Amino acid sequence: MPETIEKTPVKLNVNGKAYARNIEPRMLLVEFLREELDLTGTHVGCDTTYCGACTVLMNAAAVKSCTVFAVQSDGAEILTVEGLEKDGQLHPIQKAFGDSYGLQCGYCTPGLLISTYQLLSHNKQPSEKEIRKAIAGNTCRCTGYQNIFKAIQLAAQNKTGA
Amino acid sequence: MAINFGGEEKKWVGKALPRKEEDRLLRGRGRFADDIKLRDMAYLRFVRSPYAHARIVSIDTSAAEALAGVVCTLTGKEIVPQTQPFIEIGPDSKVRDYPFAVSKVRYQGEPVAAVVAESASIADDAAELVQVEYEALEPVVDAEQALQDKSILHEEAGTNKIWNGVFEYGDVEKAFQDAASVVRIDRLHFHRFSSTPLENNVVIGEWNQKDDHIYYSCNNSFPSFAIQFLSAHLNVHIDRIRVQTSDIGGSFGIKITSYPQMAVVALASKKAGGRPIKWVETRSEHMTSSAHGNERTFRDTRVALDKNGVITAITSRHIDDCGAYPRYEPLGCVIWSQVFPGVYRFKNARIDFTQTVTNKCPVGPNRGYSRMQHLWFLERVIDICAHELAIPGDEMRMRNYIRPEEFPYTTPNGCVYDSGNYPRMLELAKQLIGWDEWKKTQAEARKQGRLIGIGIGTTLDSGTNNFGQSQIVNPGAPFSGNSQGANCKLDIYGEVVVAVGSCPQGQGHETTAAQVVADVLSIPPDLITVRTGFDTERNVHTGFSGTYASQFAVSGLSAVHGAAQKLKAEMKRLAAFVLETKDDDIEFGVGAQGPELRAKSTGKSINYWGLANIVNVNSAVLPPAMYDITLNCRYIWRAPFKVPDKQRKYGNLTLTYASQLHIAVVEVDRETFIPAFLDYVAVDDCGTVINPPIVEGQVYGATAHGIGAALLENCAYDAVGNMLTSTFSDYTPITAVNMPKIKYGHIQTPSPHSYSGAKGMGEGGAAPIHTISAALQDALFSNGIIIEDSFNNADSLFRALVGKEICQADKLVKLERRAS
Numbered sequence: 009m010p011e012t013i014e015k016t017p018v019k020l021n022v023n024g025k026a027y028a029r030n031i032e033p034r035m036l037l038v039e040f041l042r043e044e045l046d047l048t049g050t051h052v053g054c055d056t057t058y059c060g061a062c063t064v065l066m067n068a069a070a071v072k073s074c075t076v077f078a079v080q081s082d083g084a085e086i087l088t089v090e091g092l093e094k095d096g097q098l099h100p101i102q103k104a105f106g107d108s109y110g111l112q113c114g115y116c117t118p119g120l121l122i123s124t125y126q127l128l129s130h131n132k133q134p135s136e137k138e139i140r141k142a143i144a145g146n147t148c149r150c151t152g153y154q155n156i157f158k159a160i161q162l163a164a165q166n167k168t169g170a
Numbered sequence: 171m172a173i174n175f176g177g178e179e180k181k182w183v184g185k186a187l188p189r190k191e192e193d194r195l196l197r198g199r200g201r202f203a204d205d206i207k208l209r210d211m212a213y214l215r216f217v218r219s220p221y222a223h224a225r226i227v228s229i230d231t232s233a234a235e236a237l238a239g240v241v242c243t244l245t246g247k248e249i250v251p252q253t254q255p256f257i258e259i260g261p262d263s264k265v266r267d268y269p270f271a272v273s274k275v276r277y278q279g280e281p282v283a284a285v286v287a288e289s290a291s292i293a294d295d296a297a298e299l300v301q302v303e304y305e306a307l308e309p310v311v312d313a314e315q316a317l318q319d320k321s322i323l324h325e326e327a328g329t330n331k332i333w334n335g336v337f338e339y340g341d342v343e344k345a346f347q348d349a350a351s352v353v354r355i356d357r358l359h360f361h362r363f364s365s366t367p368l369e370n371n372v373v374i375g376e377w378n379q380k381d382d383h384i385y386y387s388c389n390n391s392f393p394s395f396a397i398q399f400l401s402a403h404l405n406v407h408i409d410r411i412r413v414q415t416s417d418i419g420g421s422f423g424i425k426i427t428s429y430p431q432m433a434v435v436a437l438a439s440k441k442a443g444g445r446p447i448k449w450v451e452t453r454s455e456h457m458t459s460s461a462h463g464n465e466r467t468f469r470d471t472r473v474a475l476d477k478n479g480v481i482t483a484i485t486s487r488h489i490d491d492c493g494a495y496p497r498y499e500p501l502g503c504v505i506w507s508q509v510f511p512g513v514y515r516f517k518n519a520r521i522d523f524t525q526t527v528t529n530k531c532p533v534g535p536n537r538g539y540s541r542m543q544h545l546w547f548l549e550r551v552i553d554i555c556a557h558e559l560a561i562p563g564d565e566m567r568m569r570n571y572i573r574p575e576e577f578p579y580t581t582p583n584g585c586v587y588d589s590g591n592y593p594r595m596l597e598l599a600k601q602l603i604g605w606d607e608w609k610k611t612q613a614e615a616r617k618q619g620r621l622i623g624i625g626i627g628t629t630l631d632s633g634t635n636n637f638g639q640s641q642i643v644n645p646g647a648p649f650s651g652n653s654q655g656a657n658c659k660l661d662i663y664g665e666v667v668v669a670v671g672s673c674p675q676g677q678g679h680e681t682t683a684a685q686v687v688a689d690v691l692s693i694p695p696d697l698i699t700v701r702t703g704f705d706t707e708r709n710v711h712t713g714f715s716g717t718y719a720s721q722f723a724v725s726g727l728s729a730v731h732g733a734a735q736k737l738k739a740e741m742k743r744l745a746a747f748v749l750e751t752k753d754d755d756i757e758f759g760v761g762a763q764g765p766e767l768r769a770k771s772t773g774k775s776i777n778y779w780g781l782a783n784i785v786n787v788n789s790a791v792l793p794p795a796m797y798d799i800t801l802n803c804r805y806i807w808r809a810p811f812k813v814p815d816k817q818r819k820y821g822n823l824t825l826t827y828a829s830q831l832h833i834a835v836v837e838v839d840r841e842t843f844i845p846a847f848l849d850y851v852a853v854d855d856c857g858t859v860i861n862p863p864i865v866e867g868q869v870y871g872a873t874a875h876g877i878g879a880a881l882l883e884n885c886a887y888d889a890v891g892n893m894l895t896s897t898f899s900d901y902t903p904i905t906a907v908n909m910p911k912i913k914y915g916h917i918q919t920p921s922p923h924s925y926s927g928a929k930g931m932g933e934g935g936a937a938p939i940h941t942i943s944a945a946l947q948d949a950l951f952s953n954g955i956i957i958e959d960s961f962n963n964a965d966s967l968f969r970a971l972v973g974k975e976i977c978q979a980d981k982l983v984k985l986e987r988r989a990s
Contacts, residue, residue, distance in 0.1 A: 012238070032291065048205035049198020051419070053368040054453040058898035061368055089198030102196040106188065109863040112676030112871065114195030115202065115368045115419030140906045147898070149368050149420050150676045151867060152874030153906045154914075 018082045022047065023091030033079050037071075038062045040078035041088060049089035049118045053147065060146035063119035064088045070126040072145070089118035092125070101125055101163045110159030112150035120146045124160050133164055182685040182695055183926065186863050190680040190700065191417075200417040201702075203372035203389045204450050211374070212241050214438055214449040215293035217283040217300045218459065219275035222311070222529040222891020223321065224304035226273055226282060233299040234285050239292035242441045243300065245283045246270035249437055253403050256430070260500045261644040264327035265527075267495045269403075269430035269437075274307070276323050276494035277529050278893055279458030281430075286438050286447055309529040309891040313467055313491035316526045323494060323527045332492060332525040333500035333643055337507055337819050339582035340518030345483030349474035353555045354984040360543040361961035362465035362491070362885040365536050365875050366903055367675070369419020370451035371428045371460055375435035379444035383410045384436050388428065391421035391673055392716030393704050396429040403433055415703040418675040422875070423535035423718055425675075427461045427497050457896045461534025462885045464502050465491040466543040473551055474518075479561045480569050483518035484551065490525040490543075493532040500525050502533070502540035504642045508632040508823040509541045510583045512548035513592050514570045517582050529891040535718060537875055538631075542936030545629045546960050549940035553625070557951050558985040563626050563944060564600070568593060571628070578922065584820040585632075587827045588857075588929070589919040592628055595831035595853045599626075602913045603833045603851040612835075616952075621838040622848065623949025626831070627941030631856075633720030633930025634825035636811040645816050652721070652809040652825070655710040656729035658687060658737045659802040662786045664778030666691065666698045666765075668733070671715030672726045673704035677932060678864040679722055683730045685860060686926075690734035691741075692758040693765040712806060720930030723860055724826055725807060728925055732805035740799045741767060744781050747796060749774050810923075826921045826929035828856040830937040832873070836945040843964040843971065845881060845946060847910035852937065854916045858927030865931060866914055872934025873912055878904030880942040884961045954979045 015030040022045060029044050041047045041064070052074055053061035062074040065087035092099040098106070101124050111117040120143060127134055127142035134142065139160045148156060194200050231243040246268055255266040266272075271280045283300050287293035308321040316323075316330040323330055346352065374387040384406060390396045393413040401408035418425070431449060439447045451460065467489045474483040488506075492499040503525050511519070538545075556566035571592040572579050579587040600606075605624075612622045638650030655671045668687055672679050680702060684695035691698075701708065704715070714725075738758070745767035746753045755771050768775035784792055785801045792799075814821025835849040854869045882902045886894040895901040920927030939960050946967070947957040955970050956979040970977035 034291065042205075046207075047198070048202070049200075051202070051369070052204070052450075053370075053419075054898040056453065056897045056899055059368060059903075093197055098193075098196060106192040106196055109189070109867050111192070111195055112678075112867055113367075113369070113418060113420045114191070114200050114676065115417075117195055118198050121196070144905050144907045147368060147903050147905060149366060149422070149875070149903065150871045152870030152872075152912065153909045154870040154912055155863075155867060156906070157911075 016079050018079055020081050020084050020086060022086040023088060031078055033077065035078045036074055037076040037078045037081050038073035041073060047088050047090050051115055051118060053115065058147065060119040060123065061116050063122045063146065065122055065126060070123050087122065089121055092121060100166050101128065104163035104166060105159040108155050108159035108162055110151065110155045116146060116148040120148065120156060124163060128164060182688040183860050185685065185861065187681055187685055187695060187861055189678050190684060191678065202369060202417050202419055203374060203387055206374055206387050208374065208446040211446045211448055212286045212288060212442055213290040213293045214284050214286050214435060214447050215297040216281040216455065217285070217297050217302065219271060219278060219280045219282055221275055221304050221306055222278045222309040223307040224275050225307060226271060226275065227303040227305050229283055230301040231283060233301065234296040237292065237296045237299060239288040240296045241286040241288065242438065243283060243285045244434065244438050244441060246272035252437065254405065256403050257399055258496060259640065259644060259647065260333055260496055261646065265324045265496060266326055267497070269433045277531050278891055279455065279531065280494065281434065284434055284438055286442055311528055311530055311887050311889065311891050313465065313489045313526050313528055316528045317489065317524065323529065330526045332496050332527060333503045334524045335503065335819070336520060336522050337510070337583065338520040340483070342483050342485060342518045342520045345518040346472070346474045349482060350477040350988055351475050351559065352986045353473040353475065353558050355471040355551070355554055356982045357958060358468040358471070358547060358550050359959045360466040360546050361959060362462050363879045363883045364424055364462045364885060365422035366456065366901070367420030367422055367424055370453060370456045371425060371431060372450050373428065373432050373435045374446060374448045375432060375439050376446040377436045377439040377444055383412060386413045386432060388413065388432060389415055389418045389425055390428045390432065391418065391425040391675060392718050393673060393706065394671070394711045394713050394715040395426065396432060397706065398713065399429045400433055404436060412706050414705045415673045417702065418673060421675045421717070422537040423539055424461050426718055427532070427534035453898060454896045457901060458893045459531055461536070462493065462531050463536030464533045464540060464543060468547050471551065473555055475555060475559065478569060479555070479559050479566055481514060481516045481555065483516060485520045487522045490523070491528050492525050493530045494527055495532040497532050498534055500643045501640060504639045505540035506544035507583055507819065508585060509545055509630045510585065511581050512545055513572060513628045513630060513829065514548065515572050519582060530887055537872065538933045538936035541630065541632060542939065545935055546940050546943065549627055550943060550957070553944045553947055554956055554983055557947065558983060563948065564596060567596060567626060567628060584814065584822060585824060586822045588921040588923045590827060590829050590855060591917060591919050592829065592831065594917055595829065595855060596626070598915050598917060599831045599833045599851050599853040602853070602915050603835070603849050608835050608849065619840065621840060621949045623836050623945040623947065625834050625836070625941050625944025625948050627937045627944060629830045629935030629937045629940060631720050631828040631830065631931050631933045631935045632824035633828060634724045634809055635719050636809065636814065636821070636823050637714065638811060638813040638821065639823045641816050642814055642819050650813045651811045652714050652725060653712040653806055654715060654725035654729040655712050655804065655806045656733040657708065657710045657802070657804045658730065658733035660737070660778055660782040662782055664782040667701065668698060668730060669701040669708045669710045670726050670730055671704065671711035672717045672722050674717055677717065677722060677868065678861060679726060682727060682860045682864065686727050686730050687734045690731065690738055691765070693760055697765055710804060720828065720932045722930065723928040724924045724930050725809065727860065727928065729805055729807040731925060732807050733803050736803035736805055737801060740801055740803065741781055744784065744796065744799055745776050748776050748784070825923045826857065828929040828931040830854055830935045832937040832941040834941045834945040836942060836949060838946065838949050838967055843967040845962065845967065850910045851913040851915065854931065855919055856931035857918060857921040857929040859918060860928055868932050869914060869934060870912055873938050874904050874909055876934065876936045876938025877909065877942065879936065880939045880960065881963055882908065956982050958982055
C-alpha cells in the first residue's frame, strides 16, 4: 500500500509569472499547469507522448508536458498557449490558424500553436516537409492537417517567427 | 459590416464567414469538460478486466477503502438492486446490460468496480488495491465463430446472435437466370477501427441529495439519447437529469455511447453523499472500452451482370460484429440500408444480415456509421467485377451509376435520393487529378515493374435519419421521424440570442447558425450570440437532439431558421403597432441605433432594445391583443417522414444524400511493401453550401479519418481477446507526415428536401477506404491479388504478395460467363 508521499518544492516561471508550489514528485507538468495553476489551455489527449495536445515550451524547447514531471521543470521558463497573446491581441501564429480555418474542435490547437512557435523560432521559411516534420508529434483528428499546413505557411509568410 | 436600409440585400449563407468559435479556442480559453472543477469534487477511477471472457469469482475492495483519501468504492453487485438494466433496442432482447460487469466480464477493459477518492492520484492508487478473482472462460473474437454459439457471452440470451433479417427486393432469381456473367466473391472483411477523438470521454456528475436531481457536465455527443437511457436505468424522472456540454474535443459518434460511465458517476455521487464526481478517461481506457466502429464480414456474394457489365442483381450474407454488448445496436443492422444500392442502379438484391456479439469492445456509431461498411462492400463488388470482366474502373462506374436525370431517385428499398450528379463528379475528379496523365505514367511505370494503382471511390453520406427505421429491426420500437429544436430571442436589452439542440465538436454550429439568423433579420452575424454546447435546461432539445449522423445543416439549421422566422414575425407585428403602420410596411436592417425596424412609409424606426423593452419590462403599453408576443421563440423542426413498411423493409430512411468521389494514385514499394500516395483528389457534393471553408474542412477531416483507417488504424485483438492497439503508439492515428496533400473540388446539386438546399455532410462516407482498396487492387491485380480487407498495411500487402496467404484472386473470386 502506498505510504503518504512527501511533497517536493518547485519554483518555475510560466508565461512570465513566477510560481512556487509543494507537489507530489509524481505530478506531471501538465497536471501542474492544469490543476495547480488552472492553465487549462494545455490538454491531455493520449497520456503517452504521441498526440502532442500537451505540448508546451520549456526553456525554449517544445516538450510534451504529459511526459515531464513537474519537478523536472524546477527553475524552468514555461510558455503555454495562454502566454501567446500580447495585450489581448492574438499572436500572429494564432491569427494565421484562425484565418486559415486551421482548427475545428480546437483540442489539439494549443499544442500545435506551441510546436509552430518552436518551428518558426528556428526556421523562418520552413519547407512543406519541414512543417510536416515539425508537427509530426501533434495529432489532429478533425482537420486532416491541410489547413494547418496552410496556417503555418501563412504564419511564416507574415514573418511571424517568434 | 453594417447593413443599411434600402441597399442591396446581403446574404450571409454561402459566405466564408470566419468562425465565431475561433477566438476562445485559439487563446486556450475553450471550456472542455476536464477544465471544469467544482467545489468538493471527488475523482473516480475504474477497475477493469484484464480478461476478455471470465467469471467474476470475488471482488475485494477492502484494501482500497482503507487507503487514506478514498471516499468509497462501487461494484456491479451493489448497483443491480438500485437500477434497471439499460434499455435494449433489439426485439425481445435477453441481454442484461449494466455499466459494470456483474457476474462475468465480456471484454478486456470492461469495468468491474470503481473507486472514488479525494484526488485523481489517490483514486489511481486505490484502483490498484482492488482485488478481483476471475475464472477464465473461452473467449470468442471472430464473428463467424461466435455465431456457432460454442461459447456464449450472454447466457440469458442463449445465443450470441443479436439480430437477423433478410432484405430482398426485385426479382433476384430471374436476374441471375438472365445474367451474361456471374461473379462470386467468397469473403470480404471490413475491419474494426475508431475515429478516436483527441479528447477522451469525461463525465462530471452530481446526484444532488437535496433536490434529488442529477447534474452532468460532460462531453456526450447525443445527450437527449443518453438521458432516455439514464432515466430508465436510474429510475429518475428524465426532467431531473440535467446534461450540459461545452466545448467538445471531437466525437465522430464515439461519444454517443458514454451513458454507462455517466450512470456510474451518478451512482458513485449518490454513495458519496451527493458530492460531484469527476471521471476522466485515459487513452488506453478509450481504446479498450469506449466504442469501436462496426466490423463486418461479407460472405458468399454473387453478382449478376448483363453483357455490358451492368450489375443486375447482388446476393450476399453480411455478418456484423457488435462487440460484447449491443448498446446502440442493432440499429446498425438497418442503418446501412439507407444506402442499399450505393450510387448504383441495380434493382434486384437479397442481403441476409446477421449481427453477433463477440468478446471485444462494444461498438458505437463511428463516423460513416454502418453505411461505410456497406458502401465499401459495394465498391469492392464494382472493382472486383470490373477487373474480372476487364472493364476499366471508371467505365464500370459510368455504366452503373444512377443517372443525373433520374433524381429524385427511389431505391429498391424505398429510400429517396434527393439529388446528385455522380458522372459530373467523376469527370471533375479526373480533371483535377490529371487522369489521362496518370494513366500514361502508370503504364510506363508498370513496364519498369513498379506497382502503381489508380482507384476510384464513390460514396454517399446519408444525413438526417428517419428513426422509423428502428422499427425495421424492432417492430415495437417507439421511434420514428426526426426533429430538432431551436430558440431565437431578443433578450431584455434587445440582444439576439440563439440556442440549438445540437452539441457541436468543431463543426462550426455557432457560426452557421448565426449566418442563417443574420439572413432572416438582415443584420450582421457579429450581432448574434449563439449559445455554446448543449443544455437540457435550455429546453430546445427533442428526443433526437445531439450532434451525429450528418444532419445539422438540415435539421439544426432548419430549426434555427424556423425560430428566427417566428421571432421576425413577432418583431414585425410589434414594430407595426409601435410605429403605427401595417406589418408589410416594416423593413429590417441596421440604422443609426444599431439593428432596428423601420416603417418604409414614414421613416420612423424602433431598435431591438425598444422592442424588447416593451415585451419584458414596459409591458403596460402592450395591448392585450399582443400578449402572445414573447420575442422568445421556440421552434421544433420535423422531418417529413413516414413510418417505413416493417414487413417489406421499405421506406425513405434518410432525408438528404451528400456524395463524395475520391481518386487515389497509390504506389506499393517493391522492397518494403509500404503503400504511398502519389496523388489524391476529393470531390464533394453537399448541395447548397452554408460556409465553404467549414465544408472543405469537414471533407479534409473525413478524408484523413478514411486514409488513417485504410492504412494505419486497426483495433487489433489477439486470439484470446487481448487488445493489441490500446495506446496511440500502437494504434498510430494518422499524422502530418503520412497525410497526403488533398486536391479538393466540389459541385452543388441543391437538395429539394431541405429549406436551403443544403445536405448534411460531416461523415464523408469513408470514401478513402473504398478508394484506397480500389487503388491497391488496381496496383496488384496483375499479381493475382483481390483486396479483400478494408485495412491494408505493409504487413498485409507482404502477406498477400509474397506469402500468398490472403487476397488471392483465384481462391476468393470466381467468374462464370454464360453463353449468350
